[in-house]
Amino acid sequence: MAGGLLTSSVLKQYISYLALFLLHISTITYAIPPPSVKFEPRDVYMISCGAPGATQLDDGRTFRSDPDTASYLSTSTNIKISADNPPHASTGPLAPIYVSARVFTDQSTYSFYLAQPGRHWVRLHFLPLPNSNYNLSSATFSVNADSIVLLHGFSLPAIPPSPVIKEYLITTQSNTMKLSFSPLKGSVAFVNAIEVVSAPPNLVPNTTATAGTTTNNQIDLSGNALQVVYRLNMGGPLITPANDTLYRFWQPDTTFLTLPEAAVAAWVPVNTIKYPDDGSMSPLIAPPTVYSSAQQMAQSNTSNARFNISWKIPAEPGFSYLIRLHFCDIVSKALNNLYFNVYLNGLMGVSSLDLSSLTMGLAVTYYRDFVLDSSSISNSTILVQVGPTSTSSGDPNAILNGLEMMKISNLANSLDGFYAAKPKNNSKTKMIISAIGLAMAAVAMALVFMMFCRRRCEKPGWERKSSFSSWLMPLNASQSTSSFLSGYSKSSRSRFGSTQSKSGFSGIFMSGTYAVSRVFTFSEIQKATKNFDEKAVIGVGGFGKVYLGELVDGTKLAIKRGNSSSDQGMHEFLTEIELLSKLRHRHLVSLIGCCDEKNEMILVYEYMSKGTVRDHLYVGNGGGETGMPLLNWNKRLEICIGAAKGLHYLHTGAAQGIIHRDIKTTNILLDENLVAKVSDFGLSKTAPSLEQTHVSTAVKGSFGYLDPEYFRRQQLTDKSDVYSFGVVLFEILCARPAINPALPRDQVNLAEWALQWKRKGQLEKIIDPNIAGTINPDSLIKFVDAAEKCLADYGVDRPTMGDVLWKLESALQLQVASTPVAESSGSGGAMDMPLKKTTSQKSGLTGFDSFNDRSGTQIPPPLDQGR
Structure with a gap:
């Protein structure tokens, strides 16, 4: 039975490709360029959508009608329309391909068989022709070519002066190209004609x-x-x-x-x-x-x-x-x-x-x-x-x-705004995902059974020489063959748990390669989170949810619960443990412990009661976007300095530097005293050694903060973090997101928008109005200079985090020197009093020999003090 279904599926696929290939052969003779040029494209599709038959153009090309076959066009409704009255353009008579159209009420896809991968022309022809049944001038829709966004929220006025032709060069290595039309909810999509033609191989250089x-x-x-x-x-x-x-x-x-x-x-x-x-x-x-x-x-x-x-x-x-x-x-x-x-x-x-x-x-x-x-x-x-x-x-x-x-195309693989393509959510896709899920579940059950059998044969407790957690494998097998939580009986865990105090947890639990402060039982985690009550969720990320937990002694914790069936979640979990078990710094979020029961991936962190930096930037009810109080300029500078110290420690303080790779305002957390701490190390990478200049890796990070050079070259350096930090600086200054697609197109990207105003010498026009009149001009110049240098196109032109830290410290000194004592926020944080306009005055600063971080990290003076 299964074999019969498989054979039928394969047969249908071959029939589909054969139909596409026959259409391909039938159209190729209609699109050969003039005789003086000997270029015969392997792939030539010229479709007059909705037309009853072939359409001949004055330039000699013939557009075929699109066939009513599911193998060629996948659509829930077969809607073809023609113009009630022949439309006319301001330039003269219209080509016959504009008197008919295909209309789509739901996501619909054309699939084109490609005989030769590589670059292809894709031309889309649009004219909202008059039709009594469909008002095409109100149509709003998006178009994707495979995973590339060609148009997003596209619409046309009623009968524009001439047809609109959207022309693209798309590279594909597959043997098919899929053009998907997705109407906005309550609207329709349409297209008059489509061209998909092979481009000459050397037309555009690599x-x-x-x-x-x-x-x-x-x-x-x-x-x-x-x-x-x-x-x-x-x-x-x-x-x-x-x-x-x-x-x-x-x-x-x-x-x-x-x-x-x-x-x-x-x-x-x-x-x-x-x-x-x-x-x-x-x-x-x-x-x-x-x-x-x-x-x-x-x-x-x-x-x-x-x-x-x-x-x-x-x-x-x-x-x-x-x-x-x-x-x-x-x-x-x-x-x-x-x-x-x-x-x-x-x-x-x-x-x-x-x-x-x-x-x-x-x-x-x-x-x-x-x-x-x-x-x-x-x-x-x-x-x-x-x-x-x-x-x-x-x-x-x-x-x-x-x-x-x-x-x-930009970082989102888009040619129209910063929108990523969304896959079609059809039943076939769901079936495939379900089949993959079942297969993964079967493998997981087999592994669990094997582990169970193995553990039944092992000696219990302290007598075990080595064992593996059901989900966690050691990161460095050459150093240790044991899980960082293996080898402990229930009694030993309880004995360890008794060492906690009201203020925290004492002792370091050494196992294998890692140092973990405490091992929590799953029942402890359940009680702390009230059985993972959704009301206790304080954050959601790619790894999983973060819950606010409270122990019986009143200690509050941030508990991150991952999905053990996620390969990506596993990788980020292991990275987080590997790094945070080795790092301790006042401006890095501390890992307190973890849980290794019931196939769970749970990490426990110190609770940062004031949330993220982003929570304090955007105006909402009662203050910030989440009701948090807004920050004055002095406190914003202190937060920037704290985050810079954490990053500087990552880059230079560890035995081998660490690149965070996802610096943004939501990954900078604030404790009850508004001390900034860098968090979320799931994407972090070890920095290159002295013999290397970069780490070659797949591009990961957050849009708007991502280093463009890293994206172009896929070569990661610590200067990629510096670029992201530059975006953070401008976000803190301007109080607007790094990417905001709702804004006019010249304002979507914060970094580019801010730099444009900086070049005009009018940056004060985009500063957060809540602090605009309170910033000392000299402090602002120092701060913006640091941010601008961070956003240099090439990493070699960007400063180190030590240099950035020096400039931020200088900006704070200049601000404090010109701010009345009652206004200074050295120990406070919230903007709990009216901020008065300050005037510029000389700070009387002399050179800085060094800046001593309160954690004990000695920060050397930058090399460009004289600049």
């Missing part, structure tokens, strides 16, 4: 240079999706798909010129354009019509004119962009007469560009790629400029023939 740096500083683009947002034909007319080798649109550049009088168009016959003989370029990169026109410097009627031609192009903050510039010297009469500079957002792209030396001829095509990092984009625009060099002889000139601008 690596390219960052603007403003040398070409040796390469950015890896191989794992990123791209969205084409603009293609501009400088100095020329609109280029339609009928005149492009890959059916692309190129729009005129005139609307983007900041000063049209500074440029004059140049043209040459298309047949004069030549491509390099070495085959490094072809019309697949750009058609000759792009290179046959250009914008050049206008005549200013002055000698030795010096000005730039500038194009200002809208950009979405929070994203990096791939900028491709196309050049072809169609203005010179002889070689080596044209030298000019290229700038992107004020950064030098190319200095003294000499096309003659690069192409060895006139009217020979050339292009250059750059990546403009999101931190370099301000005012939601990208400024592209070309201008003469200072050494240009004769009549200075500069040209640009074409421009392509592509958005690069």
Whole structure:
């Protein structure tokens, strides 16, 4: 029976792929580029959604109708519509693919079989055509390509001036690509036409240079999706798909010129354009019509004119962009007469560009790629400029023939905001998950049975030489073969428990590799948490829930209960024990004990009664977001200093440094005296040794706090923590989350937003209004300087935590020196009195020899005291 079901399933899958492949073969003959270019894409799907039959376009392409087969389109409803009245666009008659559409009332997915993995064009065509049954102008939906978010909360006005085409370059290593359309609840999704076509293999490089740096500083683009947002034909007319080798649109550049009088168009016959003989370029990169026109410097009627031609192009903050510039010297009469500079957002792209030396001829095509990092984009625009060099002889000139601008997917694997793709929650997925769960449960039961049999054969209590906890294996088997809780009888545990005192727990329980202060019985944990009462939950994380527990003597504890069936939870649990059993510091949350009964993973920590730093930052009922009192500036500085001391100890105080990897305001806790302590070491890693520069590891952390260099290179260093701490500093100063998708797009990312205002010299406009008038200007300068340096793009440019600590201590000294004694919060914490505006005055500070942490950690002075 099972074999029959399996055979039937496999057969259906093969039939599905065969149907897709036949459609693939039937459409390939309709999308071959012009004869001058020999590129035949392996995968060609051109679908006119909802159309009754094939649709022929003026450019020679044929779009097939989407078949009504579940193997091709998975949808709960089969809704095809056509326009009640033929729609018209401002640019002229519409292509026939826009008179029909597919409508989806629930998540629906197109599945495309791919004969050749790699980069593929994905073009989505939208026009909310008029239909009496469906108001497509009110449709709001999202579109994903596999795990990549293409559109989120997308909608269009009723009959826009022209159809909207969203164009992407998606890389996939699978033999299928799935396009999922997900309508907002109560709305619908729709699409008029879809294109999925193989892209030429060398169309987009895997690596390219960052603007403003040398070409040796390469950015890896191989794992990123791209969205084409603009293609501009400088100095020329609109280029339609009928005149492009890959059916692309190129729009005129005139609307983007900041000063049209500074440029004059140049043209040459298309047949004069030549491509390099070495085959490094072809019309697949750009058609000759792009290179046959250009914008050049206008005549200013002055000698030795010096000005730039500038194009200002809208950009979405929070994203990096791939900028491709196309050049072809169609203005010179002889070689080596044209030298000019290229700038992107004020950064030098190319200095003294000499096309003659690069192409060895006139009217020979050339292009250059750059990546403009999101931190370099301000005012939601990208400024592209070309201008003469200072050494240009004769009549200075500069040209640009074409421009392509592509958005690069962000850390959330998204091209539209900071939203991650959500998997479809269908019954098939549930069945698979259930099957996996049953299999894991069976394995777990087998292991438990084997362990039970083994323990029945062992000697009890102290006579055991070694044993393993049912869920915890030693982290370092070469050092010890025993679990850190094994080998103790019930009586010995009770005897150990009697050593507790009212103030805490005495003694260190040594077992194997770890030192644990106390071993709790499961019944003790149950009593302390009132049998894990949900009302006692004070936190929830990826590991599990955290409960407030209280012992019979009144001692309060934070009890973290993990899920023993979770591999990720197990890993984080082991990491936490490994680190906290070795570390003791005033500014690190202390591990008090643990429980090793009933297949439970339970850790017990000191209780931090004032919650997280985040709880005290955001205004809500009665104070902070959770009713906690807000903090004045002095106390915020003290908290930053405490957290910095904890991080500095992690990086330098242990035998081998430790990288936290998840620094954020919710992982900095406050005790009853508002002393800051770093917590949650589940993602931490041991720092590289002296012979290493980094730790290569999969990227983990929290969006908004994650080091972009770590994300790009997957190479972890202690400077990744420094970047995260810089975000924390700005969050504490501005009292807003690191990522807030509800804000306008140029404000979503706190780090980028704050740095933009810092560069404008107007940071005071985004400071938390509860403290804005109370900060000493010199203290603010010192604090912001520390935060800004932490957020440098590259780790080598960021300070150490020791340097950051020195600047924060200086900021506090400057603040205290200018704050009346009654206002100082050296021993208090809450903002329990009106804060008065302070004035700047000299603090009289001399140099600091060192800062002595109250835990005994001696912090050396930074190397840049003189700065």
